[in-house]
Amino acid sequence: MRRAVITGERKIEVVDAAEPAPGPDEVKVRVHCCGVCGSDVLEYLYPTGFSDCLGHEFSGAVVEAGGNVRGVRVGERVAVYAYGARGFSEYAVVNGEHVVRLPDSVSFEAGALVEPVTVVLTGLRHCGFRAGDSCFVSGCGSIGLIGIQLVRAFGARKIVACEPKRHRREKAVEFGADVVIDPSRESVEEGVVRAVGDKVDFSLDCAGTGASILACARVTRVGRTVCVLGLTPERLDVSSYDLFLNNVKFQGSTPYDFRLFEASVGLIAEGKIDAMLVVTHRYPLEGIAEAFELAARADTDALKVLVWCSES
Numbered sequence: 234m235r236r237a238v239i240t241g242e243r244k245i246e247v248v249d250a251a252e253p254a255p256g257p258d259e260v261k262v263r264v265h266c267c268g269v270c271g272s273d274v275l276e277y278l279y280p281t282g283f284s285d286c287l288g289h290e291f292s293g294a295v296v297e298a299g300g301n302v303r304g305v306r307v308g309e310r311v312a313v314y315a316y317g318a319r320g321f322s323e324y325a326v327v328n329g330e331h332v333v334r335l336p337d338s339v340s341f342e343a344g345a346l347v348e349p350v351t352v353v354l355t356g357l358r359h360c361g362f363r364a365g366d367s368c369f370v371s372g373c374g375s376i377g378l379i380g381i382q383l384v385r386a387f388g389a390r391k392i393v394a395c396e397p398k399r400h401r402r403e404k405a406v407e408f409g410a411d412v413v414i415d416p417s418r419e420s421v422e423e424g425v426v427r428a429v430g431d432k433v434d435f436s437l438d439c440a441g442t443g444a445s446i447l448a449c450a451r452v453t454r455v456g457r458t459v460c461v462l463g464l465t466p467e468r469l470d471v472s473s474y475d476l477f478l479n480n481v482k483f484q485g486s487t488p489y490d491f492r493l494f495e496a497s498v499g500l501i502a503e504g505k506i507d508a509m510l511v512v513t514h515r516y517p518l519e520g521i522a523e524a525f526e527l528a529a530r531a532d533t534d535a536l537k538v539l540v541w542c543s544e545s
């Protein structure tokens with residue numbers, strides 16, 4: 234079978250590999266569609282040697298199941314819940330309990346978005362988002378845009394987004410933001426006060442930069458939480474004054490639990506959110522080098538890039 238591996242800095246290749254066989258508790262999945270995550274791109278730009286674990290946002294069909302596996306059968310379409318999986322591959326073997334069946338109404342492409350939706354959903358649960366909260370979403374890549382859709386679906390009172398790239402600001406409005414701030418042109422704090430009349434109840438950092446996390450801290454109400462979902466290699470430059478004066482909590486949101494994975498499939502199937510709107514590009518597995526290069530470049534309008542690992 235064919236499988237993608239990182240072979241150096243900014244180098245990813247598709248190579249021949251042995252087809253994996255499932256153990257008694259595992260299933261073998263023919264991978265249909267796998268999303269390129271920001272964390273995959275980081276590994277591509279700055280390889281750490283964990284390149285064996287590329288591709289954790291994927292969907293496919295079960296082609297073989299170990300003897301102890303219950304609850305899923307050969308032929309079923311599934312989304313896979315897996316870190317340390319290898320989704321950029323024709324086949325993957327995963328724990329039989331780590332797959333969620335996809336209803337017919339959820340395509341393989343939407344199935345590949347179940348993982349990123351779950352990342353945001355987990356953040357909202359862990360960090361205490363409540364219906365009626367005003368929200369600040371910093372960074373409008375695919376995670377930020379899914380965040381806007383989810384807080385909208387869960388009854389956010391007002392959503393203020395913040396994003397330096399123009400096409401992403403336009404997307405933020407399309408996804409349901411009430412106000413979008415361009416941090417390169419105006420003060421984020423002033424923009425939030427103008428939009429909400431005060432600080433916000435909840436904020437979601439989806440950029441992961443020091444400036445973004447600090448902006449979240451400054452615009453969030455005392456005692457509430459900044460949910461940190463953004464990942465970059467950048468180190469934070471935060472003084473004790475920033476922490477003392479803003480008095481908010483910072484919380485990450487990993488790991489997610491499996492029930493939320495099922496809940497994400499439900500939100501997509503019921504049309505409560507339309508995660509497919511984040512998909513901008515699609516490549517076949519053999520074109521993965523181009524897919525990664527596109528996802529890694531800052532000067533494109535790419536959001537979620539999907540890789541089709543097998544046809545049909």
Ligand SMILES: [Zn+2]
Pocket residue numbers: 270271272289290348349
């Ligand atoms: Zn991811």
